[in-house]
Amino acid sequence: MQDPIDRSGPEEPTAPTSVPKTAAETTPENPWPLQLLSKNLKSYIDRAPATWVEGQIIELNKRANASYITLRDVDAEISLSLTVWSTVMNRLELPLERGARVVAQVKPDFWVKTGRLSMQTRDIRPVGIGDLLARIERLRQALAAEGLFSEDRKRPLPLLPGRIGLITGRNSDAMKDVLKNAALRWPAVAFEVREVAVQGVNAVSEVTRALAQLDAMPEVDVIVIARGGGSLEDLLPFSHEDLVRAVSAASTPVVSAIGHEADRPLLDDVADLRASTPTDAAKRIVPDVGEELHRIGSARAQLRRIVELTVGREADRLHHIRSRPVMASPATIVDVRAQDISRLRERAMSCMNAEIRRDTDRISHLRAQVRALSPQNTLDRGYAVVQLPDGEVVRDAAAVPDAARLRIRVAVGEVAATADARESPQD
Template sequence: MQDDSGPLSPENTPEKTTLPATAAQTSPENPWPLALLSKNLKSYIDRAPATWVEGQVIELNRRANASYITLRDVDAEVSLSLTAWSAVMNRLELPLERGARVVALVKPDFWVKTGRLSMQTRDIRPVGLGDLLARIERLRQALAAEGLFREDRKLPLPLLPGRIGLITGRNSDAMKDVMRNAALRWPAVAFEVREVAVQGVNAVAEVSRALAELDAMPEVDVIVIARGGGSLEDLLPFSHEDLVRAVSAALTPVVSAIGHEADRPLLDDVADLRASTPTDAAKRIVPDVGEELTRVRQSRAQLRRVIQTLLARETDRLNHIRSRPVLAAPLSMVEYREEEISRLRGRALSAVTAEVRRDTDRIGHLRAQVRALSPQNTLDRGYAVVQLKDGSVVRDAGTVPAEAPLRIRVAVGELTATEGTR
């Protein structure tokens, strides 16, 4: 039977003068009695308030007056054993089943005699779809207010990724769909696959870890997170805040291919591209080689037409230019210039000849004038020039000294004489 008396202390024990006052003061030489520790533990645990917790029922063992439940955390490998009396279980509208997601009001209880800690369940309620959707919607609004879903944050997908990172379930149909359809569209496509848990308590941690690994690989150009649909409870990891923030922080474009149209997980909102199904993701991340070859052929045909049109237009222009007289008989322009130069040369020669002739006549006239005025011409008419010894011309006979030597220049030669007495 449970002893509900107050906690023991050194004062109300038989050896009150020797027992340590606190647990920290105990030693091998001076320990506490086990009953004292148990009583104090119970007193401490009884002061803990009742707490609402959430988890998934993984074990359920019904007895006559009580049910023993093992509750596991929805996001971590942590379990807790609960004890629920029949009065609590009878308040449920529907019988509790394994796998159900519940919230429970639990209060720790310590049994002094056995030293056993149990979690007494005072109330338990199943978490319905409406509650889960409401939680997701509240988180959606909070993350949207932070700007995590803005279009300007989304990264563009590469035209032709060199290597595709694929995060999907182990040997899942989603993985096969993505790889098969991508290979059909572009046979040279390469994948870097990470097979992880896509539901359950390990899903968020494994998907986030795989995302971080692929995002750190420079050769991975786009990352696809694929799953082939499922119930709302199965898809809850893809609405987990930690995963949503991890996708938002990724530097590599992320494609969400969860394949669930009714209730969109938050991953669809934060991903750079949302694909309705894994098959749709394969179609949107790689181009179709047949379509691309058709576009190449069409582009080549269009380019050929443009070049042919350009060549035809330029050929017509050249023919039109060649048909002009200057190009039809190009020597005619040279001949015309030759004739014009010859004519100009003739005119220039005539002008120069006439000018030379006129100047020659003018020079002859001037020469005649000079000769007419020349002393030699006077001498030729019979006159003579008398000069003194110093070369001065005698103009006045009275100025010539007596017996002065004289030079007499005639038309041809000269004579010498001596001034006589007058």
């Protein structure tokens, strides 16, 4: 069997018993009234404190009781609409203009009836040139204390770069100056150009990105950042801390060519070389081919003179050597040395013969002394040596036994005898 059809219809929603206390507790069945949301937003926004912000005025519409300003961040594409009442505007010494850089104290305000959020400006002040210079100077001192501007960190530029990276404005005079003057000095020069914004909110990010791209290219030997001058506000991106640190971290030498001689952003301090103008940068990064050819010609001429002087000096020395008598008769020096050798040999032989004669005489004298003192010489004078049979020499007659056999040695030969009688020596 089939279930009977339920004809009772959908259930009626039950009426909420109470309004949710928080937005998270709301449901399709139990929503907030719109006025409650608006009141809660109003209450929440009213608790937000007033805040000082800085930006650049890009739109300014003046009305009788209020002025409506669009303020843009100086480093990003972010804008904010401000409402400035006439009482605040009247406190300014000079009227505000589009493009001015200001700081403003703003507080958000929510209109309950229309649901619009507006930024009420309680105070607004223009940022003067002195304030900007003071900020740059403080940043300069802080970065210098870190050692970013130290001369030890600066790298020398290559004598003849294979490829030059150029960061400059789109179709700018600075780009044309660098390309033209570099080509005039060295026609074979090659560039890797990056056209970027050189002022405004996108300048820092675009220049930094182009610097990273060129620094990553191994064929780029030097990078030039060029701009053709401008006001202090226009040159502020080149004093931005992010750009300064990016240049300091680059492994490729960087040349700063911003503005004119009087302009000196922080980029000039951190760059490996500061050029006063883009034209000066072109002269500094490549040599002049005419000057180099002249130097080569001068060097070749100087080298030729040195070689000629050296050859002439050595030729004179050879002529002087050849004019010596020994060179006319080379055997002379051999003959002189041969005579020296002969003389030394004769002297050595004479000394040796004299020594031999002296030693021979000395030996003869010693031989005569030895012979005079020898026993044989004593025997030759008539003496004899009497020995017992055992060979003992008889020195005392009393020591000879009776009838002892004796050997009597004379100068020539021996005589045998027998001891018959002994006589004592007489006093």
